[in-house]
Amino acid sequence: MLAGPPKFQHCDSGMKARPSWEIWERPLHAPRPSAAGGLVVASSHAACPAAAVAEIADAIGGAKLAGGIIFCSSSYPRDALAAAIAAHLGHIPLAGCTSAGEITGRGYDADSLLFMGFPEDSFTFNVLHVTDIDGFDRDDAQRQVRHLAANARHVSRILGPQASQVALFLVDGLSHREELLTMTVQDALGDIPLIGGSSGDGLLFSETGVLCDGEFRSGTAAIVILTSARPMQVHSECFYEPGPIRMVVTAADPEARIVYEINAAPAADEYRRLAGAPGAVLDMAFFAAHPPMVRAGGTYHVRAVQTANPDGSLTFYGAVDRGIVLSVGEPVDRLARMRAFFEKVQAEIGAVDHILGFDCVLNRIDAETRQITRQVSDLYAANRVAGFNTYGEQFRAAHCNQTFSCLVIGR
Numbered sequence: 068m069l070a071g072p073p074k075f076q077h078c079d080s081g082m083k084a085r086p087s088w089e090i091w092e093r094p095l096h097a098p099r100p101s102a103a104g105g106l107v108v109a110s111s112h113a114a115c116p117a118a119a120v121a122e123i124a125d126a127i128g129g130a131k132l133a134g135g136i137i138f139c140s141s142s143y144p145r146d147a148l149a150a151a152i153a154a155h156l157g158h159i160p161l162a163g164c165t166s167a168g169e170i171t172g173r174g175y176d177a178d179s180l181l182f183m184g185f186p187e188d189s190f191t192f193n194v195l196h197v198t199d200i201d202g203f204d205r206d207d208a209q210r211q212v213r214h215l216a217a218n219a220r221h222v223s224r225i226l227g228p229q230a231s232q233v234a235l236f237l238v239d240g241l242s243h244r245e246e247l248l249t250m251t252v253q254d255a256l257g258d259i260p261l262i263g264g265s266s267g268d269g270l271l272f273s274e275t276g277v278l279c280d281g282e283f284r285s286g287t288a289a290i291v292i293l294t295s296a297r298p299m300q301v302h303s304e305c306f307y308e309p310g311p312i313r314m315v316v317t318a319a320d321p322e323a324r325i326v327y328e329i330n331a332a333p334a335a336d337e338y339r340r341l342a343g344a345p346g347a348v349l350d351m352a353f354f355a356a357h358p359p360m361v362r363a364g365g366t367y368h369v370r371a372v373q374t375a376n377p378d379g380s381l382t383f384y385g386a387v388d389r390g391i392v393l394s395v396g397e398p399v400d401r402l403a404r405m406r407a408f409f410e411k412v413q414a415e416i417g418a419v420d421h422i423l424g425f426d427c428v429l430n431r432i433d434a435e436t437r438q439i440t441r442q443v444s445d446l447y448a449a450n451r452v453a454g455f456n457t458y459g460e461q462f463r464a465a466h467c468n469q470t471f472s473c474l475v476i477g478r
Contacts, residue, residue, distance in 0.1 A: 105186070105420050105478070106183055106184060106185060106186070106420050106421050106476065107126065107127055107130050107132065107135075107182070107183070107184035107186070108172075108181075108182070108183050108184070108421055108451075108453050109122070109123050109126030109127070109181075109182050110123075110169070110171040110172065110176065110179050110180060110181045110182070110453075111123055111179060111180045112176075112178060112179050112180075113180075114178070116143050116144060116147040116148040116150075116151045117147070117150075117151040117154075119143070119148075119151070119180040120148070120151035120152055120154070120155045120156065120180065121151070121155055123155070123156070123180060123182045124155040124156060126182070127156075127159075127182075127184060130184065130186060131186065131187045131188070132159050132184040132185060132186060132187055133160065133185045133186065133187040133189075133190045133191055133192040134159060134160035134161065134162070134184070134185050134190070134192025134194065134291065135156070135159050135160070135161050135182055135183060135184040135185065135192075136161070136162055136163055136182070136183045136235070136291070136423070137152065137161060137162075137163030137164075137180070137181070137182050137278060138163060138164060138165075138166045138169055138180075138181045138454065138455035139163065139164075139165055139166060139169075139179075139180045139181070139283075140165070140166060140168075140169060140177060140178045140179055140180070140269065141165045141166065141167075141267065141268040141269040141271065141275070142178050142269065143180065145165070145276055145282070145283040146282075148180075148283070149278070149281055149282050149283055152278075153281055159184070160192050160194055161194075161278060162194055162235065162237060162277075162278060162289040162291050163237070163277070163278040163289075164237045164264075164266035164267075164275065164276060164277045164278060164283075164289075164455075165266050165267060165268055165275050165276045165277075165283060166266070166267045166269075166455035166456055166457075167240075167267025167268065167269055167270055167428035167431075167455070167456040167457065167458060168267070168269075168428060168431055168455065168456035169181045169454075169455050169456070170424050170426060170447055170452055170453055170454045170455060170456070171453060172448055172453070173444065173448060174441075174443065174444020174445060174446075174447040174448045174452075175431055175434075175440060175443065175444045175447070175456075181453060181454075181455065183421065183423060183453055185293065185295075189295055189296070189297055190293055190294065190295045190297075191219065191222050191292075191293070191294045191295075192291060192292075192293060193215055193218055193219050193291065193292045193294075194289060194290070194291050195211055195212065195215045195289070195290045195291075196277075196279045196280065196287065196288070196289050196290075197248070197287060197288040197289070197290070198279060198280065198284070198287055199286060199287070200238070200239065200242050200244045200248060200286055200287060200288055201242075201244075201286055203244060203247065203248065203251075205247075205251050208248075208251050208252070208255070209251060209254065209255040210255075212251075212252055212255035212256060212290065213255050215290065215292055216234075216255065216256055216257065216259055216292060219232060219259070219292040219294050220232075222294045223294055226294070226296050229296050230294060230295070230296060231294075231295055231296075231297065231298055231299040232259045232292060232293065232294045232295075232299075233259065233260055233261075233262060233292070233293050233299045233301060233474055234252070234253075234256050234259050234260065234261045234262070234263075234290055234291065234292050234293075235261075235262060235263050235289075235290070235291040235292075235293065235423075235474070236248075236249065236252060236261050236262070236263030236264075236288065236289070236290055236291075236461045237263055237264060237265075237266060237277050237288060237289045238263070238265055238266065238277065238287075238288040238289075238461070239265070239266055239275050239276075239277055239285050239286055239287060239288065240264075240265030240266045240267050240268075240275045240457065240458030240459060241268075241272065241273075241274065241275055241285070241458070242285075242286060242288075243322065243323070243324055243386075245265055245385070245459055245461065245466040246385065246386055246466045248288060249261065249461045249464060249465065249466045250464050252290060253463055253464040254464070256292075259292065260301045260463055261301075261461060261462070261463055261464070262301040262423075262425065262461065262462060262463075262472055262473070262474050263425060263460070263461040263472075264425035264454075264455065264457035264458075264459065264460050264461065264472070265384075265457050265458040265459035265460070265461070265466075266457075266458065267428060267455070267456060267457060267458045270351065270428065272373065272374065275458070277289055295476075297420070297476060297477050297478065298416045298417070298475075298476075298477035299474060299475065299476050299477070300412065300415065300416055300474070300475045301462065301463070301472070301473070301474055301475075302408070302412065302472070302473055302475065303460065303462040303467060303470050303471070303472040303473075304404065304405070304408050304470060304471045304472075305367075305368070305369060305467075305469065305470050305471075306398060306399055306401040306404055306430065306433075306469075306471075307358055307360065307369060307396035307397060307398055307399065307469065308360075308367070308396065308397055308399055309360045309362075309367045309394035309395075309396060309397075310394060310395050310396060310397040311394075312341050312342075312343075312394065312395040313392055313393070313394055314329045314330055314337065314338070314341050314359075314392070314393050314394075314395070315329065315330055315390070315391070315392050315393075316328070316329060316334075316387055316388065316389055316390065316391045316392075316393065317329065317330060317331045317389065317390075318334075318389060319387055319388055319389045319391075321386040321387060321388040321389075322386070323382075324373075324382055324383045324384070324385065324386055324387065325376070325380050325381070325382050325383075326380060326381045326383065326387050327378075327379075327380045329341075329393075333379035333380075334379060334380050334381045335349055335375045335376070335379045335380065335381055336379060338357075338359070338372070338381060339353075341395055342357040342395050344357075349372075349375035351429065351432050352432055352433070352435075352436045354371060354372040354373075354429060355371075355429040355430070355432040355433035355436065355469070356398070356433055356436060357395055357396065358370075358371050358372075358395075358396040358429070358468070358469050359371070359372065359383075359387075359393040359394070359395065359396065360393065360394045360395075360396040361387075361391055361392070361393055361394075362392075362394075367394065367396075368465070368467060368468070369396060369467070369468045369469035369470070370383055370384075370385050370387050370393065370468060371383065371384045371385070371427070371429055371468035371469045372384075373458075383468075384458060384459050384468045385459065385466055385467075385468055398433070398437075401434070401437075401439065401443070402439060402442055402443070402446070405443070405446050405471075406446065409446065409450045412475045416475055416477040417477055417478070418477060418478040419450070419451060419475060419476070419477060419478070420451070420476045420477060420478045421451045421452070421453055421476055422450060422451060422452045422453070422454075422473050422474065422475050422476070423453060423454050423473060423474040423476065424447070424452045424453065424454030424455075424471060424472075424473045425454055425455070425457050425460045425461075425471070425472045425473060426454060426455070426456050426457065426460075426471045426472075427456065427457055427458075427459070427460060427468060427469045427470055427471070428456040428457060428458065429468070429469045430456075430469060430470075430471060431456050452473070454473070460472040
């Protein structure tokens with residue numbers, strides 16, 4: 068744990084720290100309601116970080132951007148990638164993170180660099196970086212987020228009733244702080260909905276990075292408020308339903324996200340038995356196929372397992388406390404639900420420019436197990452989804468697991 072108070076910095080490119088009271092170097096202005104320019108979405112598979120970023124810069128060309136989002140494979144050397152971003156994209160306000168897989172124009176992708184740019188004639192892009200989430204202070208954080216939101220609402224008032232606003236939230240996926248951070252940030256945002264994802268490292272579970280002050284750092288987070296006259300909506304879809312099997316957590320450390328006992332028996336063995344596969348290997352495919360689910364607020368949510376530990380305990384992607392009743396989840400027809408979802412959002416929002424997707428890495432693993440990866444990728448590509456595979460998703464005030472959460476951006 069880092070010593071000292073948490074630090075919050077307003078940044079416009081991730082390249083240079085700013086005074087906490089300053090949002091932009093450039094003048095804050097409202098985007099034009101009639102802007103026709105589309106989002107700039109590009110990806111690269113170049114193995115060299117400098118070459119990959121150069122390809123992104125070429126794709127951007129002369130487009131004037133309010134800001135951009137970068138998601139990158141954990142296979143890239145982070146220092147070299149950050150240096151290339153500073154050299155080629157340092158003039159653009161940025162947020163970004165490492166991933167457990169990318170979603171590009173190919174659908175599910177890997178070993179790639181993805182960029183989504185927001186044209187300045189259609190969007191404003193205000194960024195706040197949390198540089199020490201271990202030393203997180205709730206009151207200080209809420210003051211900073213409210214200040215950020217106040218600047219964004221100034222633009223919203225200029226645009227009038229057609230304005231829409233969304234907060235994007237990227238956070239270290241190994242921090243174990245997503246629940247507290249998400250609730251705190253959404254509370255401070257008020258009626259601005261939050262959507263986002265937890266950074267990944269390709270299932271190594273060693274160290275993830277969020278782009279902050281010119282570096283990909285662990286223990287950090289980024290909040291972006293987008294304001295636009297274009298329609299924007301946040302959604303979250305789950306492809307599992309609770310089955311009849313119930314289990315009670317009888318020993319746990321919620322802060323460490325470790326469950327030691329289920330039904331007063333070693334957690335791993337009991338979970339495996341209740342899932343109907345007492346001799347199965349507890350690997351990522353097993354966790355993805357049999358997700359524990361908890362009822363909260365009248366709705367069931369996945370509490371996904373991350374790893375089985377040598378002592379027979381289970382580590383989860385989210386906090387699980389003693390006394391919680393879990394159900395073993397069962398899959399629904401994912402492809403049918405995805406098609407229905409995309410049809411619904413198109414009916415509600417009209418023409419879709421792109422969908423910024425935060426898709427749990429366990430969804431990807433389960434698609435591979437069920438041999439529907441190609442179909443899922445085709446649906447993502449056909450519906451203009453770009454994003455990354457996460458270690459958890461943030462939707463409004465909740466930290467979620469094993470969902471497809473997204474921001475739908477209209478034209």
